[in-house]
Amino acid sequence: MSVLLSVENLRTYFHTRRGIVRAVENVSFSLSAEETLGIVGESGSGKSVACYSLLRLIPQPPGRIESGHAFFEGVDLLHCPEKELRAIRGRRISMIFQDPMTSLNPYLRVGDQVIEPLLIHERVSRKEAFERGVSALGEVGIQDPVRRMRSYPHEFSGGMRQRVMIALALITKPALLLADEPTTALDVTVQAQILELIRQMQRERGMAVVLVTHDIGIVSGFCDRVLVVYAGGVVESGPTTSIFYQPKHPYSQALQKSIPALHPRGAKLPTIAGGPPDVSKPISGCPFAPRCDFAEEKCLTSEIELREVAPNHCSACLRVQLGEIELHPLVAPIASE
Amino acid sequence: MSLPNEHRNSSLWRDAWLRLAKNKLAVTGAVLLGALALASVWGPLLLGQSYYQQDLELGATPPSAQHWLGTDTLGRDLFARLLYGGRISLAVGLCATGVALTIGVFYGTIAGFFGGKVDAVMMRIVDMIFALPFTVFVILLMVLFGREFILLFVAIGAVQWLTMARIVRGQVMSLRKMEFIEAAEALGLSRTRIIFRHMIPNAIGPIIVYATLTVPSVMLLEAFLSFLGLGVQPPMSSWGVLIKEGAETMEEFPWLLIYPGLALALTLFSLNFLGDGLRDALDPQAAKD
């Protein structure tokens, strides 16, 4: 499969009054056409910032992309002229956001917002744009789309608004969809519908999807590959099945342990002690070490980098790399119950 | 019961004070105002120049070592007149704000405390008056009842209380729902006692902020009326009067316009910055970056 997006050494820092916040620290990954990649991490781990950085949508200042490249269809998204990037945003790469309540403009009709990417990127008449808007709304499952084109966002429920956002994002048939926590703000039943919708649209159009989420449970059924992010850096990456069945980093393992659905009702849910480190201060060694059950002296002092520890499966855990520890699969015992 | 409350207040005030002290513009404003107030009160005594002594032979002179800001057409020292006028302007500003404060706090507390229909009717009245051109009413009052100095600030104060009433009402309403007020009621404290001992002290932050912001608008209104000849009457003087006189002779003696204008503008500047700073310090939620 051909590589669609290739990100190298992305660093995004926020220069605030209280110091430099290293939100994204040296993130690299690549994505094939039609592939689905999950980026998983706690809130504040930098996963969303990494996603926004690709389209240079972080607020600048205080944010700044310090280094890196992101090649997409022959263009370096991080360094191309603003005008060139604008021609890619909303046309070849679209984005949907966490909170559908605030991501739609409350002052404009839904129809005008849905067809706006067409008006920006394609030479279409308003009439044609309107018709395509109607069919886009229909495709995402909105009833009576002709009438709904004239409605305002506050007349829709949260799930319906997220459907509108998807219609808006996909109306130009992009090659890549960046979905930043698209279901976090929604009810559980609606979450499943929205994910199913994204998957269905992905199949029909053959586009790649990057799904950013803090919910490792969502990733398991949805993504081909996963990046696990901690304190701005990638700690593990690999095919979803390997990450679930053969985790190669204590953090990923701990994340899986805390999925409620994998435990019997009433059992105490394991949690990860402590909190993520303060990324406004330089971190030496492994950032997860202070919370890690396996940490040793060398974890705090050595240089940590992501290395391939199994085919296509990379880990940033020093002790895993050295073969000192073996992490146990967590999913299998549950499945055998 | 009042102890933890006072305790909370004292640290609240200290926090507010620290925030204010960090705000350079607000501190500059406060220092300027303090200097101005001191100069207005004591300056005329120390200056050795009288504001009313005429020297017709001297006439209008530009600023000099003898007369720092020059003299007016009657040979009177402008600096002395400016300080003297400052007394009046500041006095009107403070007194009228006092009037507005009293009416507003009283009205707002009643509306907020009793709530329900009383509140609805009272606030509807405020809305109605709010929709009207205030200044026109002050002028009407001045015309009908004579251009008395006392009346001037009563009239100004009487139209400036509306916003104060709204703010106090909002504060009292939210305080009513707080537990320590309920506790006070449960203890059987009288309404007046609850209002004066517990509610007004707790609403004092926004009241101070708004009072600081009322002073400049009152001073502006006074100067506006005096400029039209409807405010402070000669031989009394205020900055509005000085600006009016200065504007009449500005072609030959521009300093007679510029210095009083500058004094007024600087004062308004200081009061606005101090008011903004106080708002940021006392009401961090209302502060917007």
Place this chain on the structure above:
Amino acid sequence: MLRFAIVRLLQAIPVLFAVATLTFFMLKLAPGGPFSAEKNTTPEIQRQLDEHYGLNKPLFQQYLTYLGNVVRGDLGPSFKYPNRTVNELIGQAFPVSAELGFWSLLVALALGLTAGIVASLRPNSITDYLASGLAMIGICLPIFVLGPLLVLAFALKLQWVRVAGWDDWVDRILPALTLGGFYAAYIARLTRGGMLEVLSQDFIRTARAKGASPRRVILKHSLRGGLIPVVNYLGPTVAGLLTGSFVVETIFQIPGLGRYFVTAAFNRDYTMVVGTVLFYAAFIVFLNLLVDLALIRMNPKLRFA
């Protein structure tokens, strides 16, 4: 929308009624009759005058007559110019004030919006500090200081325009700048605040993610929400322009209603003062209604509420 307009119009009636009542009783309470300034009125003339103006009837009847006249839009004769009615004077002077107000509002909006938007695009940059600083100066420079200073600079020193008058378009420049200046400054601050608020919203990020140009983001996505505070402030602005016109019309000797009002106030021309107050009150109430309707049009959430 229509229902709202009608409700608001009906609500305006008690306001105007209250104003009329208030002004009537203030008139009656005021010490000294309207003619006490004229020293040569004999008791006989005084009686005739009272009869002519209905001042000898019972108070309540006078009040009813007065209200009746006000409802019919008849503000009575001017006490100062007995052969002219207040209606005539207002009818003659108001168009001049309205024109001054129009140009001033234009100045206020054009300068204020431009400065505010420019400042909001790059917050805490040099342009922002420059625009915000200018706005702060504008707010602290009262009309009656700014006006004479502008005259001093542009009419007396540079001699680009005339000191006073109201004949051709050049005469409109300084008065409109003076009157609009303060409000331009205030509107600039409101616009900056409103735009910064909107520009930090999530839907702006959505617009940028669509590939919208900065221009499109501003014009199509930000202005409508960002300008709501400005529209909210239009009512007070017009009221302020109105009172400001007293000063500006006095400084520049413009034959508008503001100047008439101030002159009438000096001359204790009671009917003229009261009539003008009533006229102003009605005008402001009407404008506030328009502003409310505009706000509803701008904010879809209100439109369907």
